Amino acid sequence: xxxxxxxxxxxxxxxxxxxxxxxxxxxxxxxxxxxxxxxxxxxxxxxxxxxxxxxxxxxxxxxxxxxxxxxxxxxxxxxxxxxxxxxxxxxxxxxx
Numbered sequence: 001x002x003x004x005x006x007x008x009x010x011x012x013x014x015x016x017x018x019x020x021x022x023x024x025x026x027x028x029x030x031x032x033x034x035x036x037x038x039x040x041x042x043x044x045x046x047x048x049x050x051x052x053x054x055x056x057x058x059x060x061x062x063x064x065x066x067x068x069x070x071x072x073x074x075x076x077x078x079x080x081x082x083x084x085x086x087x088x089x090x091x092x093x094x095x096x
Contacts, residue, residue, distance in 0.1 A: 007090050007091060010090050011083075011086060011087055011090055014086055015083050015086060016037060016038055016039075016079045016082050016083055016086075017079070018075060018076050018079045020037065021034050021037055021038060021075045021078070021079050022034075022075060024037050025068070025071055025072070025075060029047075029068045029071065030047070030051045030064055030068070031044075031047065031048045031051060032044030032045065032046070032047030032048045032051075032067075034071055034075060035047060035067075035071070038075070038078045038079055038081075038082045039082045039085075040078070043067065046063075046067075047063075047064055047067050047068075050063045050064045051064050
């Protein structure tokens, strides 16, 4: 099997899907699941923290809502960026 075929198989096994990102956003967006999925763990943790603390305070809910609205329009580009980084990692010899 050629190196290109192996690289493509590695990429396809680890690539992210825009559809899955939107499903996570819709069902678990308040916990930042879509951000964890596309590799933005810090933002995902911030969203989760704001949601959890938002049950006591109002301001964190505003942050969660703002991130959710932002993600509604930018998830496709976030997925493309994550997949491009993955392809660069694989092509430089990294991978599974």
